[in-house]
Amino acid sequence: KKGKADKKKSPSKDDYKQLYPQPLTAFADLRSTYRISGRLAENLATQGYKIPTEVQMGSLPLLLQPETAIKDVAELGGVSAVDLLAVAPTGSGKTLAFLIPAVNSIVQRRRLSEDKKHHGLQAIIVAPTKELANQIVNEAKKLSIGTGIKVVGMKKGMRVVEENEDTVQEEENSSDEEESDEDEEPKPSQKSKQPIAKADILVTTPLILLHALATKNPEKHAPMPSVKTLILDEADVLLDPLFRDQTLGIWNACVNPELRVTLWSATMGSNIEALASSTINERRRKLGLETTA
Ligand code: ADP
Ligand code: MG
16 A cells, blocks of 8 residues: 555565466467567467466466565565565465476576586576475476477586586587486496486486585585575475475585575475565575575
């Protein structure tokens, strides 16, 4: 409400409702209204997606128009990044809801950069089980066809490569048809000692990535400065006591101040709302950034 404009610190639910973008009603609007990558739009059409599900209707406009959302919300309460916790039932299409903005932002960022070199890992998707992680890899690869984006499923013993980091063996950067080998051991025939996760999007279970970061830097988990998107799928599981420390370890290794975190869950269990906002604020304090409501 206009009258409340001077009460800057705590915007009410009504304020947010007014700022909230109109729900998405058709996938075709992703191209016409939200200007997503043409190739991504094509890949969605090829797969037959027409009408978004409820969670997609609500989340996609928010995640695809960050500039507007950030600016308006910032005027209200000083929020400088849009982090999102989405709760929607199993089978409601949460995977697509987080993959579309992830793929699109990488395509757009690449378009802006002058060179075509690898700029380090851009997005991490964490899932509680290997099976789920594999499904996400498959979905992400389908959406990334023809974009040049490389999607990798994290495997045991893989090394995560950041921007400017020397790699023993330069991998070709062509996307899509990576071997989707279930083997966790590096193949004896491979030249390099260690497989390299030179990915744009890395999909992983918590422990396997955490081990890789600990191997790189035993003192403290090696930071991942290039990562701008962190997605926690089945966030209620990832933040329950069994996984919590591992998940937070990954979260805290994402040191880029522009990091955006989205959490996706079928339930509000594990106290995720409180945990998510306290983690976001704690992390921002450590990085010397303003904290958010
Ligand atoms: P959740 O993660 O919410 O449990 P999934 O992302 O696994 O759900 O999606 C369940 C199924 O619904 C998948 O097979 C997916 O391809 C399909 N799906 C997702 N979005 C749509 C849509 N807008 N229209 C038709 N099918 C969809
Ligand atoms: Mg799911």
